[in-house]
Amino acid sequence: MPNDPVIRTRKLSKRYKAVQALAPLDLEVPANSIFGFLGPNGAGKTTTIKLLLGLIRPTAGSAEVFGHDIVGDTIDVRRRIGYLAQEPRYYEHMTARETLRFTARCFYSGPKSALEKRVTETLELVGLADKADRPIRGFSSGERQRLGIGQAQVNEPDLLILDEPASSLDPMGRRDVLAIMERLRQRATVFYSTHILDDVQRVSDSVAILNNGELVAKAPIEELLAGGDGIVYTIDVKGNGSDAQQRVADQPWVAEVQVAREKDCAHWLVRVTDDAAAESQLLRLMLADEHVAVTAFGRRTYELEEVFMNLVEENGNGER
Amino acid sequence: MESASIRLESAGGRGLATGFGNLVDKEYGKWWRTRRALLHNILWLSVINGFILLIGLDEMGGNPYRTLAELTEVFFRVGMFFATIGIVVSTQGSVLGERRLGTAEWVLSKPVTREAFVLSKFVVNGASFLGLAVLIPSIVFFLQTLLLAYLQPSLGPFVLGSLLNIEHLLFYLALTLAASTWLNSRGAVSGVAIGFMFAGFILPSFLPWLLVGTPWALSEFAATAARGGALPADAWQPILITLLWTALLVLAALWRFNREEF
Numbered sequence: 001m002p003n004d005p006v007i008r009t010r011k012l013s014k015r016y017k018a019v020q021a022l023a024p025l026d027l028e029v030p031a032n033s034i035f036g037f038l039g040p041n042g043a044g045k046t047t048t049i050k051l052l053l054g055l056i057r058p059t060a061g062s063a064e065v066f067g068h069d070i071v072g073d074t075i076d077v078r079r080r081i082g083y084l085a086q087e088p089r090y091y092e093h094m095t096a097r098e099t100l101r102f103t104a105r106c107f108y109s110g111p112k113s114a115l116e117k118r119v120t121e122t123l124e125l126v127g128l129a130d131k132a133d134r135p136i137r138g139f140s141s142g143e144r145q146r147l148g149i150g151q152a153q154v155n156e157p158d159l160l161i162l163d164e165p166a167s168s169l170d171p172m173g174r175r176d177v178l179a180i181m182e183r184l185r186q187r188a189t190v191f192y193s194t195h196i197l198d199d200v201q202r203v204s205d206s207v208a209i210l211n212n213g214e215l216v217a218k219a220p221i222e223e224l225l226a227g228g229d230g231i232v233y234t235i236d237v238k239g240n241g242s243d244a245q246q247r248v249a250d251q252p253w254v255a256e257v258q259v260a261r262e263k264d265c266a267h268w269l270v271r272v273t274d275d276a277a278a279e280s281q282l283l284r285l286m287l288a289d290e291h292v293a294v295t296a297f298g299r300r301t302y303e304l305e306e307v308f309m310n311l312v313e314e315n316g317n318g319e320r
Numbered sequence: 321m322e323s324a325s326i327r328l329e330s331a332g333g334r335g336l337a338t339g340f341g342n343l344v345d346k347e348y349g350k351w352w353r354t355r356r357a358l359l360h361n362i363l364w365l366s367v368i369n370g371f372i373l374l375i376g377l378d379e380m381g382g383n384p385y386r387t388l389a390e391l392t393e394v395f396f397r398v399g400m401f402f403a404t405i406g407i408v409v410s411t412q413g414s415v416l417g418e419r420r421l422g423t424a425e426w427v428l429s430k431p432v433t434r435e436a437f438v439l440s441k442f443v444v445n446g447a448s449f450l451g452l453a454v455l456i457p458s459i460v461f462f463l464q465t466l467l468l469a470y471l472q473p474s475l476g477p478f479v480l481g482s483l484l485n486i487e488h489l490l491f492y493l494a495l496t497l498a499a500s501t502w503l504n505s506r507g508a509v510s511g512v513a514i515g516f517m518f519a520g521f522i523l524p525s526f527l528p529w530l531l532v533g534t535p536w537a538l539s540e541f542a543a544t545a546a547r548g549g550a551l552p553a554d555a556w557q558p559i560l561i562t563l564l565w566t567a568l569l570v571l572a573a574l575w576r577f578n579r580e581e582f
Contacts, residue, residue: 093350105342106427109332110329111327
């Protein structure tokens with residue numbers, strides 16, 4: 001079904017003897033989204049990814065990818081996935097072309113000319129055409145990462161799973177990776193883990209944050225950046241604003257008005273229940289009062305780093 | 321990428337063999353598209369046929385039938401001893417190395433079964449090693465005996481001896497692969513397989529019944545058969561039991577590798 005989530009986990013968990021690597025996880029990843037999977041080291045991100053790929057077995061719970069069970073139908077799951085590991089390893093004696101050819105042949109039987117064409121196009125796409133026939137053992141970490149991105153998409157996957165895709169790349173490489181992810185969004189879902197919050201904020205539609213193997217937040221990126229207090233507008237006001245404050249507080253779409261005074265100005269936080277009404281009326285209400293001057297007006301947003309740090313600190317510091 | 325995607329055909333395939341052909345080609349390339357095969361070829365020609373050359377030169381001018389029998393005996397005994405060590409050493413890392421380096425994880429993230437992964441290693445390592453350490457030295461041996469003893473071994477008995485040699489080596493290949501799915505160090509894997517081989521030189525002196533249930537008697541059988549001698553009446557027992565052990569070891573490798581977590 002077109003609106004079914006691409007990934008759906010139900011109480012999916014993994015335990016290694018005394019260590020709970022992943023607490024029961026319920027997660028849904030919508031189709032054609034770029035889904036950022038965040039968390040400090042050891043939070044359970046890679047464990048989740050490996051569970052989805054059938055590289056490890058769940059201790060309890062279940063998960064489906066494109067409706068296929070990750071344990072029983074793991075081959076069907078992997079047919080539709082492109083995967084880039086956190087530290088990708090390849091056969092050192094192979095060239096980049098041979099590596100992509102080997103990968104492509106895991107998915108396609110031929111014909112040979114079309115397969116070679118796909119390999120050549122992929123090499124060009126990731127900027128390795130001029131190094132295509134050199135053994136991988138001489139590649140830099142950035143070139144290996146590019147090859148990794150190439151092999152992850154040589155099958156034109158419906159779901160691309162990237163584990164820390166930009167961690168070993170320079171800024172140019174990171175930009176290229178983000179551009180590839182943006183482009184793939186047109187026809188695929190991208191599920192990626194990272195600790196580079198700036199990248200997440202730039203490209204993700206939805207975000208899940210793991211800490212100590214537990215899911216601590218899951219929301220569309222705008223919602224997460226808006227904070228946990230709902231929709232809040234911030235207004236800086238000069239002058240006597242008591243009438244304006246009352247008028248604003250009387251609106252049915254206003255839940256709360258908080259005012260913090262500083263010398264000759266005041267900082268208002270207006271929590272609203274109807275964003276559309278607030279967007280069209282709030283500033284107008286303020287400007288209608290001739291006793292006040294509005295010096296700043298806007299919707300409060302957080303930086304992802306701020307949200308992330310708050311959530312991780314609330315739920316322990318990420319150390320296992 | 322549109323034009324290519326329209327024409328590409330899905331690999332399809334279901335069941336345990338999914339990805340087997342591609343993995344066989346990859347393993348084959350590791351032997352034959354690198355210098356590995358050439359190095360093995362030089363090594364086995366030097367060790368096995370070099371040994372035959374030295375003995376043959378020493379025996380030249382003597383009774384040609386006795387020389388041929390002696391060279392055949394040495395060819396099988398020396399060949400099987402060194403080839404057994406060779407197959408263990410050359411394949412000890414084929415599964416273990418991939419488990420530790422992370423290439424197994426990468427391959428198994430693709431639509432490839434774990435059974436195909438292990439079996440491709442058994443098939444290609446077996447065929448490549450046997451070709452380089454048994455087939456080519458055997459062909460060269462036929463030329464050597466012609467030059468050194470002016471005779472050639474009878475083909476039928478020689479082939480029978482070679483088949484027993486192959487069975488013996490495949491047992492050690494299966495043992496090495498199984499050990500490399502269970503153990504985490506190359507030394508331990510080699511130790512198990514080579515230790516088992518050396519146990520075969522010592523234990524049967526005290527416990528002769530062990531020869532019935534192990535491959536230890538096969539080198540004796542192979543040399544005897546290749547010389548045209550008659551095998552003992554109960555020779556079928558270790559021959560059959562070794563085949564069963566080989567199959568069981570492959571199954572043990574598959575069972576363990578299916579439980580491996582990456």
